[in-house]
Amino acid sequence: MPHRKEVLVTGGCGYIGSHAVRALNEAGFAPVVLDNLSTGHLEALTAAGDFKLYQAELRDENALESCFKQHRFTGVLHFAGVALVGESVRDPEKYYGTNVIGSLNLIAVCKRHGVKNLVFSSTAATYGVPQSVPMAEDHPQHPINPYGRTKLTFEQALQSYHGAGQIDYLALRYFNAAGSDPRGDIGEAHDPETHLIPNAYRVALGQLAHLTVHGNDYPTPDGTCIRDYIHVTDLAEAHVLALTHLLNGGVSGAMNLGTGQGHSVLDVVKACEAASGRKIPVVMGARREGDPPSLVADPGKAKQVLGFAARRSDLATIAADAWRWFEKHPHGYAS
Template identity: 45%
Template sequence: MKILVTGGAGYIGSHTVQTLLKQGHQVVIYDDLMKGHVDALPEMSEGTEFVLGDIADRELVASVIKEKKIDAVVHFAAVSLVGESMTDPSLYYNNNVAGTLALLDVLVQTGVKKIVFSSTAAVYGEPKTTPIVEDAVLCPTSVYGRTKWMIEQMLADYSAAYGLQYVALRYFNAAGAMLDGLIGEDHEPETHLIPLILKTALGQRKTIAIYGTDYPTPDGTCIRDYIHVCDLADAHVLALNHLLSGGSSRIYNLGSQQGFSVREIIATAKKVTGIDFVVEEESRRAGDPAVLIASSEKICRELQWQPKHSDIQSIIRSAWEWHQSYPDGYGDD
């Protein structure tokens, strides 16, 4: 099949592109490179193409879908910083919501009926119980989470009205790097814990901070769910294959079924890197829940997804190997 991957030069998108290619799909990568990287793209060969463009450009998206005879879409293109979303909501509503609306309209216009959407477990806000299941109350506490929630509602409405079939995947913390070491995580600014820790180990940062040590958890620090990016890529491709084989619309959580505290992540990183970097303890940040863990029981049962690389040592080891090889990131900014 010929698959359009929006945001395919980004972190999770680029890993999913590699998985799609390995499974024999042809891929058209569509990205504006605002957050993505040229060096994250695969070599352009038969069955692989790159288009520079904005998903809000309806005319360009429509021409790509028609000319390339696209069968389905995997949609990653979004801005995703929680803090930034609160200070610049216009960027998030325009890029995430309006951009996706334009994309969905083009899919209806061109007759493409299948889309896998990269959503977020941020749609749950601060959950009442953990692990979080798909029918938990949705109450996002950030503009970013609200934009993803709105898109999920749009997908449901377009499915009912126009026959669009979709799978929305909700997850928290993607981490790690491709096992061959060629692509990894490079954000500007970097806000994710594991790459920040590894930058500290590399000497690019003086310290790593723990924000809050008095949470009601075994070691007093926040507990979070981490999924290896390659396992996330596998889940997106399983969701796509579900739709291509005639499956109906679904919403799935992706989680490791267990969480790791900030102290555990730091201790594992010190063990993997062999470097005893400096750790500072700071006060809590507003709005940080004590525990966030998503249940992936439903996707494991229905699509037979099984995370293979999401033990925390494998995650950090793969990320460390990439950061050592690319200490300054891709260097294409």
């Protein structure tokens, strides 16, 4: 077998990271995962193909150092982070400590070991309240919660290190990650679960009596919030394209990952009912603070620069793939 290039995947036991580990394996790379298993699952990784695992904490620079000493990484996919908006408001230290300080540790070690290429999991939450939709990358960034601020801070750090010639990077601003690998063996398993589709399926599976819709008086056609859902296997493929782009000497910067299509909460519920063949009763609740009516990406830059085109991100496919996972794993991973 030809020599496979080693890629460090931080957070590779998580939802998006485990799908990326599988995509890296399929593209002929050798993934090495660093994860503290705080929200990730070992089973997700074992299902995703070949890997080496360092169970380690991003904030522990010595642990990062000993991992880097044993490998020659061609690049890093940096998924590890904490990502609950409400928790970030209550516990900003956890968010700055992990998403900023932990991530700065990672670049420090990359610099020491001459690892130049880094792909970072950023988010549409760095934009804050949209001034217009769809949002292109030059839309102003005024995040409205600590989570979004920590992600923006690290984007800005990457820009500065790149300016000093020390790192090449792509910051990928995901919109709403959704769906599961179509094989149904890896999928979304967060606790607490704040995402719409997993919660809709908890209702379909009889684990919740109803789904609470957070506001139906928004200025949208059915009154519920509109979001841009991107299939997790499309996200994973975009990371392989992003890494390849950097390895080929492509330009650094930030890029949206979305489809350009918005779907309302009620559209998503209907798609989940169709995919599962089960009724998902909804109850209308109050708006959540800081939820904009509509968040939709302008996906043009990723298409132009990476040649990226979402393949499984139509709502029916997302709902069907996610259902395959939830039906087989109604309580998530065993671990």
